[in-house]
Amino acid sequence: MSGLLINQPKYSWLKELGLSEDNPGVYNGSWGGSGEVITSYCPANNEPIARVTQATLAEYEETVQKTREAWKMWADIPAPKRGEIVRQIGDALRKKIKVLGSLVSLEMGKIYVEGVGEVQEYVDVCDYAVGLSRMIGGPVLPSERPGHALIEQWNPVGLVGIITAFNFPVAVYGWNNAIALTCGNVCLWKGAPTTPLTSVAVTKIVAEVLEQNNLPGAICSMTCGGADIGTAMAKDERVDLLSFTGSTHVGKMVAMMVQERFGRKLLELGGNNAIIVFEDADLNLVVPSAVFASVGTAGQRCTTTRRLMLHESVHDAVVERIAKAYKQVRIGDPWDPSTLYGPLHTKQAVDQYLAAIEQAKQQGGTLVCGGKVMDRPGNYVEPTIITGLAHDAPIVHTETFVPILYVLKFKTEEEAFAWNNEVQQGLSSSIFTKDLGRVFRWLGPKGSDCGIVNVNIPTSGAEIGGAFGGEKHTGGGRESGSDSWKQYMRRSTCTINYSKDLPLAQGIKFE
Ligand SMILES: NC(=O)c1ccc[n+]([C@@H]2O[C@H](COP(=O)([O-])OP(=O)(O)OC[C@H]3O[C@@H](n4cnc5c(N)ncnc54)[C@H](O)[C@@H]3O)[C@@H](O)[C@H]2O)c1
Helix, strand or coil: CCCCHHHCHHHHHHHHHCCCCEEECEECCCEECCCCEEEEECCCCCCEEEEEECCCHHHHHHHHHHHHHHHHHHCCCCHHHHHHHHHHHHHHHHHCHHHHHHHHHHHHCCCHHHHHHHHHHHHHHHHHHHHHCCCCCCCEECCCCCCEEEEEEEEECCEEEEECCCCCCCHHHHHHHHHHHHCCCEEEEECCCCCHHHHHHHHHHHHHHHHHCCCCHHHEEEECCCHHHHHHHHHCCCCCEEEEECCHHHHHHHHHHHHHCCCEEEEECCCCEEEEECCCCCHHHHHHHHHHHHHHHHHCCCCCEEEEEEECCCHHHHHHHHHHHHHHCCECCCCCCCCCECCCCCHHHHHHHHHHHHHHHHCCCEEEECCCECCCCCCCECCEEEECCCCCCCCCCCCCCCCEEEEEEECCHHHHHHHHHCCCEECEEEEECCCHHHHHHHHCCCCCCCCEEEECCCCCCCCCCCEECCEECCCCCCEECCCHHHHHEEEEEEEEECCCCCCCHHHCCCC
């Protein structure tokens, strides 16, 4: 017997997801894959779970062709009927929600409720997309010319390439997949190379729905791989929209490759999110919010709070209360229901954690709590609070994807808003206050410059109904709710002359 977790009775539930010791990492209507074999490891103990055979570039090529072929019939299906397929995908996910959530927990390392929560997000987006399938539309605008109609027509872009990050191995694909499908697009997904089993398990669920409806499976294709497949997608003219979620560093390279071919891109990149606590804040809201948003998912959310700005009048009291709460966070196996805090995803992340702490100390920071790697199997580090750094210290302006919270002390509202906005990233931001004037200044043109601007709630934990994404080095994309569907469609402005004359716009005479 191999040493893979999938062969241990304790993990036999993995087989309910159709997984086995060796899994094909390509799906385009049929399963395949003959590229590099990668082993997926469990971050809580660094034990191997199972293996996935990734796509070769030749298999990528074949998959793109099949996916584009599938578009020809998918685009002809009326949007409400496409919505019905998305509804079935949501239902299929509902049936597997616990077991798929457990896989996310095992493979990514987030706690079980968050793993299930991710699948719930996909389900919610499916529900949202079903409604959307009967609502997508453009306006009929008043034409200045008699006997003319001016209308906006929205069409699918075609093939949507989806590259996702390790930290949301289900939800981010779900946001893109459900909306893109409803809009009439086909999808080609490359998940993170460290969460390939989740990519395979999700694709199996989606593929079964397509196949049961006698639709080409290539409507939702998958090619597991790393930078090689990702680069191929970025450079490929046949990928009509590339939705990329990941670090700003890689996102920038991807954006340049897509721009080089004047392609469309949707970028969801790094964040450096702040909570600002004013003197009038309800500290009973602040403390659990700050702890959830900085410690949750072991600091590995794009919306994790990395900077906590405290008014000087509440600074010491809040630091004391948060440090106390940090010590009570239950650390353990992520799939244990009582655990609130699990491991980092990889050993490299542990190294990044240690390096960031060293830099913070060199730049003048003081450790309030945490700072050490934990003496237990897996990639566990102590959740960490650092005070005393300058608001513009280089480490404070860096997104280190680990549970380190930098606490800053401020005096005035102007100062706090300016510090919020001075970082390169622009994803999420929150203030805690009861001052109504301040709330509206925060929401207004001189307030937060982020895509997500909250009041009296933490920076993380967004709902699917709103448009999700951020400004500046976060990439500017918007996914999920509101009118994000527009990113997955192309707009035609159509003028139809139903008169017998040919009047020109702006009253121009050409006679
Ligand atoms: N804004 C958001 O919505 C959002 C959501 C989740 C994560 N993130 C960000 O993602 C980062 C963490 O995720 P990560 O470590 O998986 O990011 P990453 O940038 O290392 O990897 C993201 C994806 O890009 C692929 N990739 C790597 N090199 C590539 C290349 N040259 N061309 C094309 N693709 C390539 C990876 O295989 C992976 O699938 C953090 O910065 C986090 O803030 C952002």
